[in-house]
Amino acid sequence: MRVAPAQLDQLLHPVFDAASLKSLQLLTTGIAASPGAAVGRVAFSAEEAVEMAKKSPALLVRKETTPDDIAGMDAAKGILTAIGGKSSHAAVVARGMGRPCIVGAGEISIDEKGRKCTITSGGKTVTVKEGDWLSIDGTTAKVYLGQAKTSEPDTKSGVLAKFMGWADEFRGNFGVRANADIPRDALAARRFGAEGIGLCRTEHMFFAEDRLPFVQAMILAKDVKSRTAALKKLLPMQRSDFAGLFKAMKGYPVVIRTLDPPLHEFLPKREHLMVDLAKLPHATAAEKKEMSKAYSIPVSELKKRLPELLHRVEELHEFNPMLGHRGCRLGITYPEITEMQARAIFEAAAQVAKKGVKVIPEVMIPLIGSVKELEHQKSIVERVAKEVLAKADVSDLHYMIGTMIEIPRAALTADQVAEQAEFFSFGTNDLTQTTMGLSRDDYTKFSRQYEDLKIFAADPFGVLDQTGVGKLVDLAVKLGRKTRPDLEVGICGEHGGEPSSVEFCVKVGMNYVSCSPYRVPIARLAAAQARIGDSAEASRTK
């Protein structure tokens, strides 16, 4: 009880060798967003980070990151951004990936085209060019020029393992799973003691360089036939991803969420297209070549196809993407997407099960607001599952179909939703956004004033707001179990790895929390301490 769960962080991430830091120049300090030390050569774009990482360690430096940058963030050793706060895209994704990350380093001014940045601090200006070495410490938020030495955390001496063993004794049957999208993360999660995957975001696989063209073809398809053709190309890729996860998690459940983000996230940005289209009549050969590369359109066809592409992007443009055509709403308008994903899941499950590995898939439908949406998607998944398993002659495979609870209406009508759902998983990132009417990305614009005035008890995207959002969570657990007493309930939002939120999850009677692999030990300890607290309270009141 004397060890604060967050302290474990120091034992889980690489740290700088103090001596090697002495010779390096401290350039600037930002906001600590994801712990650990990272050293790499600077890349100013996701593409460049991917290229650079093939040869030497890369460090991604961006003004801010967007979903397009996922591959680059994954390839880099660490991430540094000029703007954004602890709940910005960069911060959230980096924590999920276990990458050290500093955000909001406002003294950095990035010239993306010139492939350099300037850092002005204390009257001095330093220019850092692409390929230069930087060392960043995601725990202290300090940025150094040059190459520091890092030492890996000591996970081998057995001290941590022994300590975690004590914690697990008290944690009992309260589970800790990890959010992991690819086999590598799933294996890391197992090493940290995760008892399953609580959230696999299938769309993260869609952003991979070799897949994006097929995803785009699916989106740009003008009819069901050509969409189905594009989906067919994605099927084997998804199948092999899922097979990898099932293998890594042998015997433990794997929660796979069907496609969630709005489709325009997979297409070029509307404003970039508009600007390039405006420039096209006077564009130089070099500029045209760049456009051709950016949009995968031959130079000679730019004039014809750029407006067509923009037209489709305009069609998909949304005023509030967070509240738009995404989650199960996509699966309802394009049932063939859900069908392909269900097929990939169960073909992979059958394939792995036949090798004698126990497989427990839990298919999760996102963004449910009404039980009817779940009913619609569940019937597709069930039909495909039966068909695939019968064809593969696999009969003893146990699977579940459930839903995210991430919209207030789903929580308010959880008794109805539980008629169809075999499990609930609280997506508290989105549930916080909708319950508070507050966009995580946009909150950074005025969060400083809100923090100064102490409007919220803590950053609601870091620490679960128990008074508001928690009330809905508690209500939904109660309503859901009223309909289905054995309903499995977990959480897969960012809060699943935050100690006070984990304690709350234990108290409202959840079965497990799921968090990023690197926070699994923290969650294990926090859950154990919540249980100890509970029994202490119980014995006091006896």
Add this chain to the structure above:
Amino acid sequence: MRVAPAQLDQLLHPVFDAASLKSLQLLTTGIAASPGAAVGRVAFSAEEAVEMAKKSPALLVRKETTPDDIAGMDAAKGILTAIGGKSSHAAVVARGMGRPCIVGAGEISIDEKGRKCTITSGGKTVTVKEGDWLSIDGTTAKVYLGQAKTSEPDTKSGVLAKFMGWADEFRGNFGVRANADIPRDALAARRFGAEGIGLCRTEHMFFAEDRLPFVQAMILAKDVKSRTAALKKLLPMQRSDFAGLFKAMKGYPVVIRTLDPPLHEFLPKREHLMVDLAKLPHATAAEKKEMSKAYSIPVSELKKRLPELLHRVEELHEFNPMLGHRGCRLGITYPEITEMQARAIFEAAAQVAKKGVKVIPEVMIPLIGSVKELEHQKSIVERVAKEVLAKADVSDLHYMIGTMIEIPRAALTADQVAEQAEFFSFGTNDLTQTTMGLSRDDYTKFSRQYEDLKIFAADPFGVLDQTGVGKLVDLAVKLGRKTRPDLEVGICGEHGGEPSSVEFCVKVGMNYVSCSPYRVPIARLAAAQARIGDSAEASRTK
């Protein structure tokens, strides 16, 4: 009980003279969005509609409308859009203004630059140019070429008045107010029997041509001093608006909401700026002149000031404006805005009260999620009110400070919110968006499939979703009254004029509904019928 409240619509709006329609060509049919017949000359932009309306009746024809178009919509006799559904911006605003409106007329293809549109129906294509006459029927959704004759509704024979008198007898003390932003609408509301204003959106006044420059100056201000200077220019304008409303509503309460929309709504669109900036190096003199006009920047300064303007617009750009920096969040980061608005309200109140007119201002803080936000804003309003009333030597003026309940968290913590709020008004448009995680504007993209599959019982933006959103409303009324038994509770969302939703409001114990002036009689009848239903039920169960 035999008259469905919606039937009253036929008695409240102008209709086409059947004979005069015979000679006109039916061009196309869209979606009926706001009832009544309108005749006017076509304008393809809001600016043109304003200009045209000075000489002859105008009809605004747009692909879709945005908040920028408010002045043009107001100037036009009717509105016709090519895209959008019953809950699109055009539909909602038109109903609020009582303007006949047809949306989603997909056969219309608009060439805004060429100032014409083509309508292709049944293989035939007709071109309509700016200034041509069109006649639209917002009840049947039919669009005719040419000038039909309209007849005004018969409100003078006294039949309607007599009938409404019967309704009011049964309605008892359940109030019906109107949403009105300007004195003219307030007077219309009184004619229809409104007993006060339930929502005055102060920002609608900000879009007026003579004010927008000052609003923009306020937004572009680099410090508090220059922002305060710009606000000073707006003060007398707001004061005279409010004085007009108080005069029109003599003795009835007027609920005035402080600034609500995100500030970027008042600035040029980001993507337009980006495109124009890309075009600038090769722009012709004519194009530069157009840009100069659009951004109020002299041609010679475009090169310098366009990037500056874009920079500020970028700073204000939001991923999800609906969940962003708006409502009370603006008043908290820029307290001087709330201060100016409070000053305008109470100076106007004092001025009108001194003329012997009874004035009841109710200041409403929007988008509250935590009681602390309300506390912050309330202290500003109270301070200014005391100061202004003392200075004007007005002592017996009764006013209230309350809040919108439009975010789930506000409903969930309504017991806390009521410690500060003297009244609640349910903003069920936004509360529906946040509770369902569904953007009204973006829902139109997939609403057809949702309607076909009957996912929701009815369009949730037209008919209050009693199962989900209604549960939060009911909870908030109970929690609020627990803290403050005499809490005044009303509704000011679109649903306040929809019969089944009005019935719900009566049942959960609200004090009043507020709706667009043209729906006031409908709400009066619906409330009366709800009361009759209640007492019938009560006597049955005796």
